Amino acid sequence: MEKPMLLPTCQALTLTCATAIASILSAYAATPASSNSVVVQASPDFPVAAPEAVGVDSRPLVQLSEMIRKENLDVRSFLVVKDGKLIFERYSKGLTRDHNYELYSITKNVTALAAGVLVDEGRSKLDEKVAPILTKARPDLKEAFADKQAIELRHVMSMSTGLVYNFKPTDDPIYYGAPDRLKLAAGTMPKVAPGTAFDYTDVNPILASATLGADAGMPLQNFAEEKLFKPMGMTHYAWERADAKGLVSSGWGLRLRAVDMAKLGQLVLSGGRWDGKQIVSQAWVRTMTSPTSAPWYGYYWWINDIVATEPETHAMGFKGQFIVVLPERNAVVVMTSMLPIEGGLRESRNVLAIRRMVNEYVLPALSNHAHAQPTPASRKALARELELASQHQGKSGAPADPT
Known part of the structure; x- marks a missing residue:
C-alpha cells in the first residue's frame, strides 16, 4: 500500500503524536467557549483559528470527518484554510503535519x-x-x-x-x-x-x-x-523519480506536506502573494487559471470541475490528491488520500468523492454564518471527532505503485 513518507528530520514527531493530540484536546477542553478557541495546533506555516472565529460552522466539518470514518475512506489528510487561517486540520492514524505525500499530477x-x-x-x-x-x-x-x-x-x-x-x-x-x-x-x-x-x-x-x-x-x-x-x-x-539522465517529470514525483499544499492554494487565492511577498505575478495567476484548450482547463490548473455554482480552480492528483481554491469564500481545501481511480479522468471515484465533500460539507460550513457560534457542545464535538480521526485508518481504494 502506498504510504505517506516521513522524512528523517521529523521522525521524532511520530513518537510524540499521541502526546501532542492529548495536550491539544486537554487545552481545548479547558478553554472558555469563545470564538477564539482552537483545536488546530499552533503552526509556523499559517495563523490558526477556530472555525467560528472566521464565521464558519464547525458542525458540517465534524459531519464530514464522521462520514470519512463511517465509509472507511482512506483519506490521509483534510485541511481547510479560511481568510488565511488554518481552521480545520484532520490527519488519519499515525500521521502528523510533517508527513509528506506523493502528489502525482x-x-x-x-x-x-x-x-x-x-x-x-x-x-x-x-x-x-x-x-x-x-x-x-x-x-x-x-x-x-x-x-x-x-x-x-x-x-x-x-x-x-x-x-x-x-x-x-x-x-x-x-x-x-x-x-x-x-x-x-x-x-x-x-x-x-x-x-x-x-x-x-x-x-x-x-x-x-x-x-x-x-x-x-x-x-x-x-x-x-x-x-x-x-x-x-x-x-x-x-x-523524486528522476530518470537515469537526472530529468524529473513536471507531471509527477513531487512530495509535499498537506500544509504546504495549502500554501500553494493560498498563493493562488492571494493573486501570487505569500506572506507579503509577490512570489508570482497576479497576471500569471489569472492566465494560469483561465480556460485554454478546454473550458475546464487552464495551464495545468483545472477550472470549475469540483464546484459548478461559483468560481473555483483546483489542482488534482492521481488517487485523490486535491487543492481546491474558492475565491468567493476566501478559502482553500486540501485533501490527500488513496481513493479509487475507476471512472475516468474527470469522473473517477476520487473526483466524485471530493465533489461530494466540498459541495455537501465544506460549502455549507462556509455558508452557515448564522450558526457559526461556538458552544461547549460544538467545541467538544469537533475536538472529539478529530481525536477519533487520528485513530482511524481507512481502507485503501487505490493500487500500490510499482517499485
Whole structure:
C-alpha cells in the first residue's frame, strides 16, 4: 500500500503524536467557549483559528470527518484554510503535519507556478517553440523533434500538443524505469495540429520539465526550490523519480506536506502573494487559471470541475490528491488520500468523492454564518471527532505503485 513518507528530520514527531493530540484536546477542553478557541495546533506555516472565529460552522466539518470514518475512506489528510487561517486540520492514524505525500499530477500545478516565475522574469514565453530549445540541449534528438517544430510551451502546458502516446495502464516506462524520458517523449507521433484539441497525456509534462529547466539554466526541481519552496517556508519536500539522465517529470514525483499544499492554494487565492511577498505575478495567476484548450482547463490548473455554482480552480492528483481554491469564500481545501481511480479522468471515484465533500460539507460550513457560534457542545464535538480521526485508518481504494 502506498504510504505517506516521513522524512528523517521529523521522525521524532511520530513518537510524540499521541502526546501532542492529548495536550491539544486537554487545552481545548479547558478553554472558555469563545470564538477564539482552537483545536488546530499552533503552526509556523499559517495563523490558526477556530472555525467560528472566521464565521464558519464547525458542525458540517465534524459531519464530514464522521462520514470519512463511517465509509472507511482512506483519506490521509483534510485541511481547510479560511481568510488565511488554518481552521480545520484532520490527519488519519499515525500521521502528523510533517508527513509528506506523493502528489502525482499536482506536480503539474507546481510546475505551472514555476513557469509563471520564469515568464515574469522574461526567461520563458508561452509562445516559445520547445523543439529548438530541447534540441539545443539534446542534439541527439534533433531528428525525433523534426515533426514537432510547431509545438509551443503554451501547448505543452494546456495538454494540446497533439501528440499521442499509448500508455500501459499499470507499469508504463514513462513513469517507472525509463532511462531517458525525453527520448521517449520525443519519439511520440503527432495526431493533430498543436492547439486544436485537449488530450491529457503525460508526455507533455516531460517536455515542460526539460524546456523550463533549459530556460532556468538549472533542473526544474532546483528552480522550484529556489523560487517557491524556500520563499514559502516549505519543509520536508522531495521531487523524486528522476530518470537515469537526472530529468524529473513536471507531471509527477513531487512530495509535499498537506500544509504546504495549502500554501500553494493560498498563493493562488492571494493573486501570487505569500506572506507579503509577490512570489508570482497576479497576471500569471489569472492566465494560469483561465480556460485554454478546454473550458475546464487552464495551464495545468483545472477550472470549475469540483464546484459548478461559483468560481473555483483546483489542482488534482492521481488517487485523490486535491487543492481546491474558492475565491468567493476566501478559502482553500486540501485533501490527500488513496481513493479509487475507476471512472475516468474527470469522473473517477476520487473526483466524485471530493465533489461530494466540498459541495455537501465544506460549502455549507462556509455558508452557515448564522450558526457559526461556538458552544461547549460544538467545541467538544469537533475536538472529539478529530481525536477519533487520528485513530482511524481507512481502507485503501487505490493500487500500490510499482517499485
